[in-house]
Amino acid sequence: MKELFKYIITKPVAWKSWVGSGLLLLVVTSCFEEDKLDETVKTEDDPTTTLDIYIDDNFTQEYGIAIRYRYVDNFVEVGQSVTPPKLDVVRPMLDLVDKYWIEVYEAVPSGETYFRRYVPAELVFLGGLIYNGDGTVTLGTADAGARIVFTDVNSIDVNDDEWLLRQLHTVYHEFAHIVHQNDKLPTGFEEIAASGYSSAGSWFNLTDEEALERGFVSPYATSSPNEDFAETIAFYMAEADFFDTYINQEDNCTTAACEERNQGRLLILEKLNAIKEHYLKSTGVDLDDLRAAVQAIL
Template sequence: MKLHIITGIFFLLLMGSACKKEKVNLTTPPVGLGGDSTANTLEDIFIHDSLTVPYNIAVYYKWLPGQLDFPYEIVPPKAEKMIPALKALLAVTFRPYNDQTGSTVFLRKYLPKTFKVAGSAQYLSNGSIILGQAEGGTSMVLFEFNNFTTQAKDSNTLKRMGHTMHHEFGHILNQNIVVPPSFKQITPRYTGNWYNIADQEARMDGFITAYAESDPNEDFVEMVASLLIGADNGNDGYDNYEKILADQTDGPGTYGYEAIKAKEAAVVDYFARSWSIDFYALQRKCRRALAAYYQ
């Protein structure tokens, strides 16, 4: 009985301490939910002046819960990478469209209103890598900002980022005006196992990249991006579209070459009919912008 009494007293003391009231300040919202206030940084000012004002785009690089797919090991962008990387993307992807269409109106209308930025890529369990995502035409996720440098020897990083931007913007355009169904009949064999196929093998089969072989929509935007800024050459480098076609297909008259050229014609026709854009003129502007950036 004595043991029971002592145990009971201890339990009551424990409950008393556990139920002790704490004074909580309910007037201050939690951090990240409206309760925090930070001064604008140089990065914030640049984003406001270069993206928010002309294009009505918000850029999120200071992560908040739920903005990215956190089950994956994605690192945040380094603040010092933001301005140089965004300047480069503005120069080699935004400005050519503005020059071709005559103003910022086209991009302001069709670019997503939210950019989310990550420092690294998103690596999937099957060995493939996600370099960008377009989410319903309203948001775009851009990865690998921490790999960016302004040195010409590292230009492949900017080319890959530019490829991602053109790819994802291609999806946005397709979500507004769909690609003609005839496009997917050029090479009707698509596969979910594209990540087991080498780029050069895909090119022999009529796809500009292995990822293009995954789905007709991906096929189309991979063509757009590869035509505008090039694609991975399979040897840790980026080559322009013509060099890839010459080096990694069997040339004119062969299945792979002719299929890719048919897709090129479809892309050019789509931009002309749907958006009144001379795609080859846009391509020349993109290439000049990339060359000028590293001069």
């Protein structure tokens, strides 16, 4: 079976959540580096509806992106269930993708060139979350650089910070994987916080603070260097308080926990600087410019 990125990447990428005993746990898997980025995707009939004509003109013909909002069962695995998107949310979701992702890249030097070269061939809209047979919920996925799946689009509300940030995390995390797939990770990146990576399948046992103390922006970032790279970029793009939370040192530390958080922030800063240098060198895009463009519209 083909491996997937189920949200935020070296094997299948997925954000999942376990719900039970009042506990909500977000889970992420990733994508394999060896997956092909130029996978051929299935074509559909010529567009006939007003919506399909709009998609064909503004996404398929313009960027080579196919927008999938029908036949949702084709985009989930056996044992998963999901609802299709409502027809009236498809155009607003397209506007969101355009405003918060495509136009952002087009607004920065070298961004449009890079975007057009590596944009995934498919965007899939699912109406709700993906419910799995084991009781978990998948929040977003991507497939080998060729497809990004947005979930819960029926709840679209750009004024809902939690919903909007989830979509931005999904798309910027997954798109960031394309950088390391094509140009590897920054030299020595894996060694910056080497002792903080989790053992296989255990990252979801960490709290956010424990991850920060280890030098990671999220528990999922501890799952592998590739996920660490993508998570750091996604958080840097989407989180308005990124510097206060993950970079700036707390003053007047009087506890060991405070000192550990500050040490973790130094590691995140070192990784961020390495990422920005590598990103600029490999893509021509300045991540500071990209972040500024995102934050200007949030």
